[in-house]
Amino acid sequence: MTRVVIAKVWEIPPGDRKIVVPFRGRAGIGVFNVNGELYALRNICPHKRGPLCTGELTGRIDAAAPPSARQAELTVEGDGEVLRCPWHQWPFEIATGRCLVDPDVRVKTYPVHVDGNDIVVNLDD
Numbered sequence: 001m002t003r004v005v006i007a008k009v010w011e012i013p014p015g016d017r018k019i020v021v022p023f024r025g026r027a028g029i030g031v032f033n034v035n036g037e038l039y040a041l042r043n044i045c046p047h048k049r050g051p052l053c054t055g056e057l058t059g060r061i062d063a064a065a066p067p068s069a070r071q072a073e074l075t076v077e078g079d080g081e082v083l084r085c086p087w088h089q090w091p092f093e094i095a096t097g098r099c100l101v102d103p104d105v106r107v108k109t110y111p112v113h114v115d116g117n118d119i120v121v122n123l124d125d
């Protein structure tokens with residue numbers, strides 16, 4: 001296990017992120033602050049290897065009726081808890097890495113914690 005200091009705690013406030021490439025030639029890591037909780041994801045989309053962590057932050061979109069219905073109204077829940085890949089728009093739950101359109105697809109996640117003033121990610125070797 002390799003310990004990587006990503007940032008100082010004040011560098012990633014709630015709703016923000018930081019992307020780092022700790023080792024040349026290896027995948028970058030995106031660290032997200034979602035409502036005060038920190039999460040770390042590999043910056044490679046499991047679909048076609050897009051730069052996932054640069055994508056738009058959004059929420060889970062729900063509809064009370066099928067989208068084709070006249071009165072269909074879309075609602076967004078958990079705003080800021082979902083990351084949408086910039087290449088083909090697949091949505092991923094930041095807390096788990098789970099893809100919301102295909103539960104068998106996940107992006108790699110890493111343990112992240114605060115040590116003093118440092119945000120630290122543990123990478124498996």
Ligand code: FES
Nearest residue numbers: 045048050085088
């Ligand atoms: S590369 Fe991410 S959705 Fe296709």
